[in-house]
Amino acid sequence: MDRPALDVVALGSAIVDVLATSTDAEVEAHGLVKGTMALIDADQAETLYASLGPAVEMSGGAAANTVAGVASFGGRAAFIGKVRDDQLGRVFTHDIRAVGVEYTTAPAPDGPPTGRSLIMVTPDGERTMNTFLGAAVELTADDVDADLVGTAAVAYLEGYLWDPPDAIDALRKAVEIAGGAGRTVALSLSDPLCVGRHRDEFAALIESDVDVVFANEAEVTLLTGASSFDEAAVAIGGTCEVAALTRGADGAAVVHRGERIDVPAVAVTRVVDTTGAGDLFAAGFLYGYTHDLAPRRCAELGALAAAEVISHVGGRPQLPLSALLG
Amino acid sequence: MDRPALDVVALGSAIVDVLATSTDAEVEAHGLVKGTMALIDADQAETLYASLGPAVEMSGGAAANTVAGVASFGGRAAFIGKVRDDQLGRVFTHDIRAVGVEYTTAPAPDGPPTGRSLIMVTPDGERTMNTFLGAAVELTADDVDADLVGTAAVAYLEGYLWDPPDAIDALRKAVEIAGGAGRTVALSLSDPLCVGRHRDEFAALIESDVDVVFANEAEVTLLTGASSFDEAAVAIGGTCEVAALTRGADGAAVVHRGERIDVPAVAVTRVVDTTGAGDLFAAGFLYGYTHDLAPRRCAELGALAAAEVISHVGGRPQLPLSALLG
Numbered sequence: 001m002d003r004p005a006l007d008v009v010a011l012g013s014a015i016v017d018v019l020a021t022s023t024d025a026e027v028e029a030h031g032l033v034k035g036t037m038a039l040i041d042a043d044q045a046e047t048l049y050a051s052l053g054p055a056v057e058m059s060g061g062a063a064a065n066t067v068a069g070v071a072s073f074g075g076r077a078a079f080i081g082k083v084r085d086d087q088l089g090r091v092f093t094h095d096i097r098a099v100g101v102e103y104t105t106a107p108a109p110d111g112p113p114t115g116r117s118l119i120m121v122t123p124d125g126e127r128t129m130n131t132f133l134g135a136a137v138e139l140t141a142d143d144v145d146a147d148l149v150g151t152a153a154v155a156y157l158e159g160y161l162w163d164p165p166d167a168i169d170a171l172r173k174a175v176e177i178a179g180g181a182g183r184t185v186a187l188s189l190s191d192p193l194c195v196g197r198h199r200d201e202f203a204a205l206i207e208s209d210v211d212v213v214f215a216n217e218a219e220v221t222l223l224t225g226a227s228s229f230d231e232a233a234v235a236i237g238g239t240c241e242v243a244a245l246t247r248g249a250d251g252a253a254v255v256h257r258g259e260r261i262d263v264p265a266v267a268v269t270r271v272v273d274t275t276g277a278g279d280l281f282a283a284g285f286l287y288g289y290t291h292d293l294a295p296r297r298c299a300e301l302g303a304l305a306a307a308e309v310i311s312h313v314g315g316r317p318q319l320p321l322s323a324l325l326g
Numbered sequence: 327m328d329r330p331a332l333d334v335v336a337l338g339s340a341i342v343d344v345l346a347t348s349t350d351a352e353v354e355a356h357g358l359v360k361g362t363m364a365l366i367d368a369d370q371a372e373t374l375y376a377s378l379g380p381a382v383e384m385s386g387g388a389a390a391n392t393v394a395g396v397a398s399f400g401g402r403a404a405f406i407g408k409v410r411d412d413q414l415g416r417v418f419t420h421d422i423r424a425v426g427v428e429y430t431t432a433p434a435p436d437g438p439p440t441g442r443s444l445i446m447v448t449p450d451g452e453r454t455m456n457t458f459l460g461a462a463v464e465l466t467a468d469d470v471d472a473d474l475v476g477t478a479a480v481a482y483l484e485g486y487l488w489d490p491p492d493a494i495d496a497l498r499k500a501v502e503i504a505g506g507a508g509r510t511v512a513l514s515l516s517d518p519l520c521v522g523r524h525r526d527e528f529a530a531l532i533e534s535d536v537d538v539v540f541a542n543e544a545e546v547t548l549l550t551g552a553s554s555f556d557e558a559a560v561a562i563g564g565t566c567e568v569a570a571l572t573r574g575a576d577g578a579a580v581v582h583r584g585e586r587i588d589v590p591a592v593a594v595t596r597v598v599d600t601t602g603a604g605d606l607f608a609a610g611f612l613y614g615y616t617h618d619l620a621p622r623r624c625a626e627l628g629a630l631a632a633a634e635v636i637s638h639v640g641g642r643p644q645l646p647l648s649a650l651l652g
Contacts, residue, residue: 021644054420056383057417088413113413
């Protein structure tokens with residue numbers, strides 16, 4: 001087979017992050033589970049925003065962060081996801097193209113505004129996300145460009161795509177095209193609460209179509225129903241070619257064709273904001289995977305990219321990640 | 327006279343900053359003068375934005391940054407300036423209110439979008455600004471709330487207000503109200519290129535109505551036509567009660583009733599982004615001035631606030647400046 005024209009095409013929610021410094025008390029007062037993502041509607045977004053301190057706006061979105069990272073490593077990446085033709089939509093579009101990602105999904109001409117995530121960053125650097133999906137719910141199978149998906153070595157799917165009603169059709173179409181073209185299908189489990197909402201659907205898709213699974217400790221444990229991380233790693237490893245599992249400061253474990261490899265986290269001076277940590281781990285891993293690097297090296301690149309993104313505010317890399325290739 | 331209800335009311339352009347890491351070569355390629363502010367139209371903004379790398383959006387605006395700083399010190403402040411009723415306008419409104427500034431100017435229901443400044447931050451931390459005024463040009467005398475201006479100890483005016491066509495009427499109305507109520511009128515010269523455009527008007531207003539002038543070295547030298555900073559300081563000091571003059575890493579000089587006091591800059595580990603340095607110097611100075619502190623202490627608070635803001639990206643304080651009061 002010829003070398004694919006793209007390394008990674010990602011399907012996900014197009015989101016602009018609104019990041020505000022917050023406190024544990026504020027997170028609790030809003031009834032939120034620290035470190036997770038809650039879905040909120042337009043009114044809730046309005047109310048929560050009014051209660052937040054001064055904020056910073058930066059492009060985000062889990063899978064979008066991942067392809068931004070792949071491109072920053074020097075990889076060839078594309079993104080499929082929906083914004084509205086509004087100011088935040090133009091911000092999202094500018095930022096992802098500016099880092100070199102191909103992004104041509106037509107913006108919605110009407111309907112809800114571009115999605116945003118109100119992110120409360122607590123003093124420990126942990127982020128708690130409140131996402132108003134907005135225009136991201138308008139993603140349909142029609143937005144999935146068959147040529148784009150067919151020419152990418154990896155189709156990377158965001159678990160969050162189970163939340164908007166029609167995005168699942170887009171996801172299934174992408175899986176079908178990628179599978180038909182003999183490409184790799186990768187899935188991120190996205191968030192523990194998201195796994196809680198869609199556990200059976202995730203498990204079925206992994207069983208039938210997914211080659212590479214990305215998850216953190218809480219997600220994989222919930223998905224597999226295991227009683228420990230070690231047990232969960234064995235279970236997930238039996239269902240796919242590669243499971244890339246992140247454990248925060250405890251590093252990552254890769255289960256590759258049943259064999260487990262543990263890689264330590266890369267130390268950082270201060271964890272400023274964990275937004276994007278898992279997304280950028282996936283970016284480093286996928287850059288390595290699409291450049292035929294060994295699983296251990298893939299995980300090491302993931303750990304390096306995650307360390308960069310947690311050292312500053314926001315879920316996109318601030319330095320060219322290609323500098324980490326050494 | 328009773329203690330005024332507000333310490334500072336500021337009149338200025340309501341702007342959202344779009345900050346992107348850039349290089350000296352890019353600044354030159356666009357024909358820009360590093361460290362200054364150029365006015366651009368909607369088309370130029372579009373073209374320049376497309377050429378910039380990934381960016382971060384944060385509320386800005388020179389006088390708005392200053393009152394955000396005054397409020398962050400614990401002062402009572404208000405802002406008058408115009409946004410459009412669009413997404414960036416809501417960002418601006420949220421951020422300035424979230425820091426405790428009273429902001430009630432009605433957003434424009436039509437016309438150009440909320441103004442933005444495309445800021446290229448070079449590796450030396452210097453910022454070069456390209457401002458599309460947008461809705462800021464819609465500011466008129468009708469937006470000047472007489473009660474608000476009359477109840478503030480200081481009316482702080484942005485020199486940039488000479489650029490939008492009708493804002494000058496708003497400025498004159500504010501000066502009249504403040505003068506009539508026996509309040510202090512303060513003016514920031516804003517930018518060397520701005521002084522170049524409006525030198526005679528600035529000089530006439532200072533002569534007739536301004537009590538406190540804020541300027542940097544280039545601005546005051548241009549305004550006075552002096553051949554050195556020392557000469558400029560003497561000249562400006564003869565025309566107003568207080569001239570607060572900033573000199574970057576060389577600190578600041580205050581000329582108070584003809585007497586000059588020099589204050590060193592506060593050292594920072596790394597100058598990340600000078601956006602807002604002058605604005606936050608003015609914030610610290612005005613907080614001190616409205617709390618009856620001696621001119622030297624006012625300038626020291628200005629230097630402390632400036633040091634905070636140049637240590638990170640963006641022109642608004644990230645820490646509560648009240649912590650600097652010691």
